[in-house]
Amino acid sequence: MPTWESLLSLKRHGDTNKRIRKEQDDTRLGFEVDYDRVIFSSEFRSLQDKTQVIPLSKTDFVHTRLTHSLEVSVVGRSLGRLVGKKVLEKHPQLQGTHGHHFNDFGAIVAAAALAHDIGNPPFGHSGERAIGDYFKFGNGKRFKSKLSDVVHEDLSKFEGNANGFKLLSEDKCGSPGGLRLSYATLGAFTKYPKASLPHKPTQQVADKKFGFFHQQLEKFRDVAEELGLQSVMEGGNIRYKRHPLAFLVEAADDICYTIIDFEDGINLGLIQEEFALEYLSKIVHKNINTTKYSQLSTTKNRISYLRSLSIGALIEDVVALFMENEEAILNGDYHTALLDKSTYKVQIEDIIKISIKNIYQSQEVLDKEIAGYKILTKILDDFTIAVEHDHAGEASSFDKLILKNFLKDFDFSEAKLDDWLVDVCSHVASLTDSNALRTYRKLIGSDF
Secondary structure (H helix, E strand, C coil): CCCHHHHCCCCCCCCCCCCCHHHCCHHHCHHHHHHHHHHCCHHHHHHHHCECCCCCCCCCCCCEHHHHHHHHHHHHHHHHHHHHHHHHHHCCHHHHCCCCCHHHHHHHHHHHHHCCCCCCCCCCHHHHHHHHHHHHCCHHHHHHHHCCHHHHHHHHCCCHHHHHHHHHHCCECCECCCCCCCHHHHHHHCCCCECCCCCCCCCCHHHCCCCCCHHHHHHHHHHHHHHCCCEEEECCEEEECCCHHHHHHHHHHHHHHHHHHHHHHHHCCCCCHHHHHHHHHHHHCCCCCHHHHHHCCCHHHHHHHHHHHHHHHHHHHHHHHHHHCHHHHHCCCCCCCHHHHCCCHHHHHHHHHHHHHHHHCCHHHHHHHHHHHHHHHHHHHHHHHHHHHHHCCCCCHHHHHHHHHHCCCCCCCCCCHHHHHHHHHHHHHHCCHHHHHHHHHHHCCCCC
């Protein structure tokens, strides 16, 4: 069973000496360094041009993955700090003996939340489906007989969460261990601490998706063993119990996309303002200042006010839920997303239903997801064919141009099929929406 002492590990990849909390410089705590490393990374910066709700949207107030991630991080920091204060009250040895502060919890959750979408492909979840379908239904089927079951599952159900762990932790030239984040932050980041197989072995929330590719199994195993995460073996495949703070990262994301995507839909005119008053007021009725609300003269200001109060109410609710179930969460016996047990579950479900109908399935979104699907399929086809032909010594002039123009930072000459396919997919997933579109136009010869 993990303990909070092990779960708050400051260890980083390559460490030879144990990092002691009491010896840390509080002006630049290790967990805060994690936040800095994420925010200065090129992978994080690319989120400014990746879809949150509306693909390739030119509307300035619609959220990108970057603004969404920043907001999730802010909510996560609040959740972590509030939970941290209560955990230290319940486990005083964490502060007295080990020197932990409630801000430690906030810093871990904030850094993990900041990175939570870092592995997502362009064009939102349709990008994940496009990559997966290429290997399941498209020309990528040609590789299936040459791959192990787990690697084929990694590709045919391509997962942004697993790609995120890869980007954060993979060795790079001159940078072993990638960003070298603390293991506490990597653990909190990994909402689905399992390999792609077995697929959804239970209805538990941690088994809903997968959190690392087979390529990164040993990396995650090292993290899990340091943190004390409990493992479960099944059919030669392994999965782990969640890091407790992963529940807070998940809750921060759930709060933001529920409330803020709803706000975007209203500001875009896809959802009528009356729905906001009807559903959000049920969450904030205890805290709303009716006099102040009545003085707000624009839809944007009224929705902003209700959004702020709603997020505050949901933060308070999540903290109470976490502490009510802290022992079960710590022991790995809690298997539900916190918002699924929220006091406001009905209101949240109503908001999500309206968002699905009016935003996620709006004609603009569907049209642009179709375009994104075609774009990524074309890029994957040309890239994988080029590497495949090069390995076989049969590269055409076009294949060589692909390698020189788009894959020049990779050396696939000695790479195994399993590895280079995952690496190509990860690279395609790292493209921004606009860069993917530019690449597609170059490949079809229309970028002139």
